Amino acid sequence: xxxxxxxxxxxxxxxxxxxxxxxxxxxxxxxxxxxxxxxxxxxxxxxxxxxxxxxxxxxxxxxxxxxxxxxxxxxxxxxxxxxxxxxxxxxxxxxxxxxxxxxxxxxxxxxxxxxxxxxxxxxxxxxxxxxxxxxxxxxxxx
Numbered sequence: 001x002x003x004x005x006x007x008x009x010x011x012x013x014x015x016x017x018x019x020x021x022x023x024x025x026x027x028x029x030x031x032x033x034x035x036x037x038x039x040x041x042x043x044x045x046x047x048x049x050x051x052x053x054x055x056x057x058x059x060x061x062x063x064x065x066x067x068x069x070x071x072x073x074x075x076x077x078x079x080x081x082x083x084x085x086x087x088x089x090x091x092x093x094x095x096x097x098x099x100x101x102x103x104x105x106x107x108x109x110x111x112x113x114x115x116x117x118x119x120x121x122x123x124x125x126x127x128x129x130x131x132x133x134x135x136x137x138x139x140x141x142x
Contacts, residue, residue, distance in 0.1 A: 023060060023064050025059035026063070029058075033054075037055055045079075051079065054078075073099035100119075102117040103115070103118060104117055109134070112134060123137075
């Protein structure tokens, strides 16, 4: 099926990449996009949803993301969502190296005080992290 209109509508509109704010993607941007979007985790998608259009748009977006990891993950997540919709199944595409799932969204990852992505617990001043890595214990000075 021709998905190019869905790609533009759902993922990236080429018109938004006007020359006034054009970013020149680097080879690193291309490599990162190609590696992520052609990984074996997306192998079920490449027949019906060729990644080339996504790689092109990913390069542009990634170029603008600089060092913003969440921005980069949003790009891959967009492809993953469209892929999942196309093949009608859920993909386990996240890993420790590629956009680890933010466990803080789910019940604060069990952290008693603060949870920082991807799921690291920390405590308020005057407390220390317990051995379980989630609870916070009052610091008692003797």
